[in-house]
Amino acid sequence: MNWNEQIKLWNRATVRILDIRHHVICDGQDLCNYKLPANVFLFVSSGNAFVRIDEHKCYVKQHHLVHTGKGSEMDIMPARNAFSYYLIYFKVSNPDVTVSPFAKQSANQLLEPLHLFYHVVPQEPGVLYNHIRGLYEEWGKCDELSKIRTKSLFYEFIYELFNLLQNSTDKGRPSKLITNALNYIHKNYKEVITMEQLADLLGCSVSYMHRLFKAEIGKSPNDYIMGIRLEQASQLLLTSQLSVGEIALSTGYPDMYYFSRLFKKHFGVSPLHFRERRIDHQGLHLNPSKSSLFSIVPTSSLSYNEGTKEIENLSQSEGEIQLFITNRTKPTLTSLLLVCLSIFISGCQADSGKASSENERNNLVTAVSSEGKGTSETKTYKHIDGETEIPLEPKRVFTDVKVGQLMALGVEPVGSSSYPLQTGFIAENDIEDVGIFPLNLEKVASLEPDLIILTEAWRDGGGYEAFSKIAPTIVIPNHSDSLTDELHMFGDILGKEEESERWLAEFQKKVDVAKEKVKAVISEEETFTILNVRPENFFIYDDVNMGGNIIYKYLGLTPQEKVQADVLNGEVWEVSAEVIPEYIGDHLLLANNKGAEETFKENKKLWANTAAFQNDTVYEIDFDQFLLNDPISVLHQLDIITELILENNR
Template sequence: MDVDQYVKLWNQASIKILDIRHLVMRTGEQVKGYRLPASGFIYTARGSARVALDGNSYEVNKLQVLHGGKGIGLDISGVEDCFEYYMIYYRASLPLPRSRELQVLLEQQLPFHIQYAFVPQYPITLYNYVTSLDQMWRQADALSKFQVKTLFYQFVHELLRQLDVQGIPTIKPNMVAQAIRYLNERYAEPIMVDGLAELLDCSAGHLSRMFKKETGSSLIEYLTRIRINKARELLLHTDASLQTIAESVGIPDAMYFNRIFKKYVGISPGRFKTNYVYLPSDQYNATGKSESSIVRRTFRRYIHNGDNHYQYKQKGDSRIPMKPKQSITLLLMLSLTLLLSACSGTSNTTAASGNGQSSNAAQQTNSEQATQSPSTQEKVIKHAWGETVIKGEPKNIISLFPAATDYLLALGIVPQAASSNEEGSDQFPTYLADRLQGQKNLGWQVEPNFESILALEPDLIIGQDFMGEAFANLNKIAPTLFAEKVKDEQGIIRMKTSLLKLGDMLGRTEQANQVIAEYEKLAAESKEKIKQAIGDETVMFLRLSDKEVRYYSKRNYEVLYDDLGLQAPASIPGPAESMQVISLEKLPSINPDHIFLLSSDPAETTEMQKTVVWKSLKAVQNNHVYLVDYGLWFQGPGGPIGQTKIIAETVEFLTQ
């Protein structure tokens, strides 16, 4: 560890003490699989034990120091008499904006997440700080809490000084290994990428990228394979019902479980149970033989302690393939589709040339098409990705993205199947759920799952424009069209233009124009109501987390700043970017009259909302902060149904 760089980051960090605990363990007691809810120091006061941080084991005696980051697994065993220790939990962050140098240092050093254990050269000095911290923490008055922070800095200063002198080696945490261990232990529970990233104290995007880079698989796909492998074991070794097995591996919908099992194993769960006798796992592994063994098996127990209510008993463990083979079934079916198409085309050509009647045949075909009913006519649609031929009136239509689903429903088309609201979820977008009752959920389809789409036998596939690379393969399964989010010259997404474009492709131009007319009427009426209520008062749209403030631009929110004519603060980011990260300290200079606050949880309160800076804002003091639903306000903009509901909520907020 480069102590100079470590000290530099500590010197720049903003620190918050979260908890200080004084614990005593007796002979035979153990801690298994406990995850640190925040970065923390462990200071041992008496006794000895074997302490493991993410599997790295240390023989610890009295007056020693250990450190680990948020999400690290803690195991304590081997207590012979008693083991007394203190835990000091803290949160450290570098305030924004920060220099490029500090950002690089933060990513390279991981100062608040590294693991180490050492015997200090002067342990009593540290012990005195720790015991004083514990005593002050127990006091309720504000002055004592301030003293806690002062003592903590003195403790860290002395610790860093001794670390520098002694040259203690450190271990950087392996985020992917921690994630895999968590998946293996908690696969039977609902798991979301955002939630796991929060547990590991990183962004969802960073965790997803690192996971894919190290394992060759997305996190959700990896989790699914764990669940399927465990389900195979239960099918072979128990007589449990299919529903029971599905629920026990975290897939409560038996129909979806049946479909996903068939995708990964190649046959249905029933046939698998009937056809396979017990074999070692590597002999009936239908998804390949390259297995991950970077995570040791560990058992967990529930620990009800503050932030740690998420600890549960282990549900099971399974080693799984790192890079599964592509589904042979999908390749065969796609090849067969192309072969039949080719054979059909060759046959027609041969017949026409063989009897010398190609001209007459063409005339006859044109005559037949002219008299065909609408249900058998063909329509050729040219677009940015090529041509799509739609035969007759599609009945089994599927939508691969929430925005596309919004467009379809607005045009009066209810897809037979639609994608979920986000990765890892089996729920439809909240604001569309009432219109999709009884329809099949495709799961998250940003990277289209061709086999699951093929299994639905669609007549028409509606995707989103960012899926361009998948167009050729999707169009082999069924005629495919992409809904576009059309931007103007400023970069603002224009819903009405986008809707008309898809309406024209689907032959629903009249319906699109009707939706637009009704929308414009509602927007004009609502704009007038808001104008009368708040005049030219400014409205800011942002999201707070414990790490940053995101200030959203007009790019996705034409509904607010154009259709409803809300007055944006002068400093709003340009529409070329959807949002901008700003410092909390910058908010008072913007000081809007109203704040729309994006929240994934209505009960969520961030640390920033408790600060003096936040409470000093005009909107906060006048009770003009409006918590808005993440599902609607993050996914709804750009879609006619979403924007209509946003208008209704905006009017309610600003005119009440």
């Protein structure tokens, strides 16, 4: 794409904004054959999806931007969980209205390149996100003055977009070669990755691969791998109880001391100091206005006290007590007196025992946290959109889609969106259904929640500020690759740490029993595939949901070779009916969508000679029941798949 030519044409054109929308769709809620009424910018705010625009197919992720012209047909198929995106509809035309109709038509034809398709990955997505969010909010005001402001913001957005594209090193989307390299690195960063091994995989020389990485990513392959490993290490330091040595080993560094030196060089502090400072990794790499530590843009040093004063620590050998003092609040005189009193008592009663001292400090923290509130105890919780005072033990929790995570810990939310209540295995009980996206704020407020937990995708349907006026609100990632990590996070939020550990321990016992049963009838050499048939599409699923997490992660069954290479290690998801036999292994989990019966019947003959169909090892599963991967759903899914395999292989 010639960006300079695009810039010239934008300077000649006039623009009329027709609409600005924000949507959230979940896996299974495909948008098909949508004929666009105008030119469109599509910006992904969170999630992944396969997007098809006419003959163009692309896999889009958070912060990707797609442009296409009026009349294009668009399909959007969410890849995992919720997919959140903005659509800006606009019309471009030549401003000269004094010429004849024929001349005017010719003049508008000069603007045809402004209708072209392109898919780009901006290097500074936070800039574009802020502009698009501002556009959406201003457009929603509907008054005439706001429309003028919207036009101004749109031109600012166009300026920032082409400024980034013109000055970026990669000129948009990375090449296929580099995309393959990045996919491999992200899947195998825990293992030893040599440059020769990576070059062999890509089918090029080491020197050419280095030049390509530098040109498109702005970093060497080694620097990129190190960035990913250290990013993962920083997350483990903040979200797990693993030792530094264990974290080093799990992120590809068998030498703990070498790991510590690299970590300090990258972050400016040692791993232990990093953990003690309690920096919120989500606020740094998930906030759209801040770049990821392992993004393709070189990152600057982290600022550990940005927006807050230094955290004061009162620590003992086995744990620490923290007094969080932000630049928005000041300690009261009572709080300071309590601190002094605690120190005095500790000094006078040094021989009263460690347990007594710890109790006094815990009581002190509770007093300071509750000071000025007088009703409930609170704690400061850092999340994607900042930090929020939330109840230590919330009683009335509202969540958009994370119902199963709450109920696994014994917390029944007062309300949620329709999606988790109508999909999977959640029994509604007394949970209020507040509808689909965007959430009805008045209905949410009527539930009188004391805590609101939102995912990134659903947060934008109303905006963080609107939700936080109802109750303390925290924003979490749409999806976690690890059920363990996610449940630990919810245990921390809800004050249910013991419950999360107990649930995970029981679940692991259940998994171990199921594995033993399956192992007795399935050999290690036998392979598995998951096929989803929809009315117009076919999909091969990975190890996230639709039973993939059950068979590949928990039961440890072997994916078919091409599934492993193209789907788990690549970005293949949608396939044509003709190539499906290449992906079908010895066993097949089959999920037919409602309305796809005829499609399956018409194409089944193409797959009749595969091992799974020949040996009658095809297991039909309910698409809706296997969409979610929350703890409640996973328990049921494990039982269903285990029973299907055992029944068919006795």
